[in-house]
Amino acid sequence: MDTVVEGVHFLAEDPADTVAWKLVATNVSDLAAKGAVPRGCLLSYPLAQDSSWNCAFLAGLRSACEHFAIPLLGGDTVREPAPSARSFALVALGEPRSEAPVPSRSGARAGDDLWVSGSIGDAGAGLAILCGQADADPPSRAALVAAYRTPRPSVALGVAIAPLVSAMMDVSDGLLIDAARLARASRVAIEIDLDAVPLSPAFRHAKGEDLAARLFAATAGDDYQLLFAAPRAQEPTLLAHATEHDRPLHRVGRLSAGEGLQLAYNGQRVPLPASLGYEHQS
Amino acid sequence: MDTVVEGVHFLAEDPADTVAWKLVATNVSDLAAKGAVPRGCLLSYPLAQDSSWNCAFLAGLRSACEHFAIPLLGGDTVREPAPSARSFALVALGEPRSEAPVPSRSGARAGDDLWVSGSIGDAGAGLAILCGQADADPPSRAALVAAYRTPRPSVALGVAIAPLVSAMMDVSDGLLIDAARLARASRVAIEIDLDAVPLSPAFRHAKGEDLAARLFAATAGDDYQLLFAAPRAQEPTLLAHATEHDRPLHRVGRLSAGEGLQLAYNGQRVPLPASLGYEHQS
Numbered sequence: 001m002d003t004v005v006e007g008v009h010f011l012a013e014d015p016a017d018t019v020a021w022k023l024v025a026t027n028v029s030d031l032a033a034k035g036a037v038p039r040g041c042l043l044s045y046p047l048a049q050d051s052s053w054n055c056a057f058l059a060g061l062r063s064a065c066e067h068f069a070i071p072l073l074g075g076d077t078v079r080e081p082a083p084s085a086r087s088f089a090l091v092a093l094g095e096p097r098s099e100a101p102v103p104s105r106s107g108a109r110a111g112d113d114l115w116v117s118g119s120i121g122d123a124g125a126g127l128a129i130l131c132g133q134a135d136a137d138p139p140s141r142a143a144l145v146a147a148y149r150t151p152r153p154s155v156a157l158g159v160a161i162a163p164l165v166s167a168m169m170d171v172s173d174g175l176l177i178d179a180a181r182l183a184r185a186s187r188v189a190i191e192i193d194l195d196a197v198p199l200s201p202a203f204r205h206a207k208g209e210d211l212a213a214r215l216f217a218a219t220a221g222d223d224y225q226l227l228f229a230a231p232r233a234q235e236p237t238l239l240a241h242a243t244e245h246d247r248p249l250h251r252v253g254r255l256s257a258g259e260g261l262q263l264a265y266n267g268q269r270v271p272l273p274a275s276l277g278y279e280h281q282s
Numbered sequence: 283m284d285t286v287v288e289g290v291h292f293l294a295e296d297p298a299d300t301v302a303w304k305l306v307a308t309n310v311s312d313l314a315a316k317g318a319v320p321r322g323c324l325l326s327y328p329l330a331q332d333s334s335w336n337c338a339f340l341a342g343l344r345s346a347c348e349h350f351a352i353p354l355l356g357g358d359t360v361r362e363p364a365p366s367a368r369s370f371a372l373v374a375l376g377e378p379r380s381e382a383p384v385p386s387r388s389g390a391r392a393g394d395d396l397w398v399s400g401s402i403g404d405a406g407a408g409l410a411i412l413c414g415q416a417d418a419d420p421p422s423r424a425a426l427v428a429a430y431r432t433p434r435p436s437v438a439l440g441v442a443i444a445p446l447v448s449a450m451m452d453v454s455d456g457l458l459i460d461a462a463r464l465a466r467a468s469r470v471a472i473e474i475d476l477d478a479v480p481l482s483p484a485f486r487h488a489k490g491e492d493l494a495a496r497l498f499a500a501t502a503g504d505d506y507q508l509l510f511a512a513p514r515a516q517e518p519t520l521l522a523h524a525t526e527h528d529r530p531l532h533r534v535g536r537l538s539a540g541e542g543l544q545l546a547y548n549g550q551r552v553p554l555p556a557s558l559g560y561e562h563q564s
């Protein structure tokens with residue numbers, strides 16, 4: 001179950017169809033990280049006065065439900081009194097395909113490698129572009145804004161690798177903060193090589209690839225990629241699944257006895273940034 | 283999945299613990315009407331700045347989850363920018379106990395009787411009292427306000443009678459409007475005897491029991507009682523279950539070939555009121 005709130009999780013000017021897409025995608029990303037095949041979803045929807053917004057949202061919802069093969073089973077529509085930030089909640093239901101245990105955050109072991117799927121930082125760069133804090137050539141711009149507005153988690157890859165991993169989650173709040181959570185839940189230490197954090201060509205055009213760019217990518221969030229720990233022996237099988245599902249996997253770090261998060265860049269220890277990612281209000 | 287919005291589904295001054303209770307209860311009511319045993323729930327919760335409100339909500343949530351035996355499995359917490367009407371979404375998951383088909387709205391047949399559980403109109407009278415539009419002696423006041431704020435759908439009765447009914451739903455928007463929906467879904471006509479609509483002693487103290495009071499009760503909504511159609515032959519078994527689960531069942535009408543809703547009072551046809559119940563915005 002994920003809830004998105006206007007002005008917090010999406011921009012008021014984001015197109016309605018992309019708000020719907022992202023709502024489905026963020027929930028599906030959680031299913032993917034648990035190796036669960038989507039079965040259906042339920043939507044809580046506050047009706048907009050602007051019926052064109054409702055129609056565009058519905059079109060985006062349909063596209064996303066078709067893309068991720070997750071039918072809309074039901075939900076609730078409500079009216080919200082103005083002025084209210086609009087808020088949408090979606091529940092995605094899924095089932096594991098295999099008999100293997102559902103991957104948790106707490107199963108990682110010292111000696112495991114840390115992996116991520118896809119590339120990191122694209123959505124963050126897209127948001128920076130939308131906020132006027134970064135720019136790039138038009139194709140890169142389009143790719144990065146698309147990564148922010150219409151993320152594409154890979155369910156097929158998550159389902160395929162779930163039996164191979166010792167712990168898995170999705171990167172939603174930032175690679176560093178989510179990795180720190182995985183380490184804490186598993187009671188192990190984690191070291192991340194910032195050099196190894198996969199950056200897309202579009203990201204490099206917009207932000208470069210120096211240490212600052214890599215720290216930006218690793219703390220930006222909204223990636224909706226898989227983050228997992230796996231024994232070294234699984235590497236060939238993992239890479240075969242990555243190829244089959246056309247979504248790269250990169251080894252970005254390793255787990256060891258102890259606790260906490262450490263960063264390296266060019267073989268040197270790097271101090272942790274002030275913020276590891278998006279911290280939920282509490 | 284039900285969503286409640288401040289100022290629409292609950293009053294800003296309603297105690298936080300009762301907002302939580304009602305949110306759980308309205309969802310459990312839907313499970314009861316499908317003969318489903320509660321298995322767990324998921325909550326989308328916007329954190330209040332006022333932590334005492336959060337704590338009171340949590341206490342009410344715990345009470346309701348314990349009362350209805352529905353553990354909180356997860357959900358999402360978000361921040362909403364002020365000023366926003368607060369909005370809570372809850373999903374209740376359940377499973378049918380028996381192998382019998384899950385009752386739909388569309389299975390009622392001409393010749394079936396129409397039944398409701400409990401009493402009708404109490405919550406509506408409670409809301410009228412809270413809005414200063416009605417009054418009653420203190421014990422009746424308390425009972426009616428409790429019916430509005432902390433409804434108690436009977437899961438056990440719903441599960442017990444599900445195999446006996448031809449169609450079932452809960453009364454949430456008003457007896458008349460919900461009965462009309464059942465008739466339309468089942469493609470039958472429906473006649474309701476307003477004399478037979480069960481009124482509690484507290485309701486009678488607040489609103490009386492004349493035709494106007496009965497129309498008020500039958501259109502007020504928020505009852506969260508079971509509304510169902512069943513063949514006459516099931517009557518003895520239905521009444522035995524009612525006794526066992528300490529929740530009365532009353533026959534309030536009958537279904538016949540045709541379409542539409544008709545009302546009778548003292549053996550006379552009564553015109554339909556302008557509003558049959560709460561109509562959701564569309």
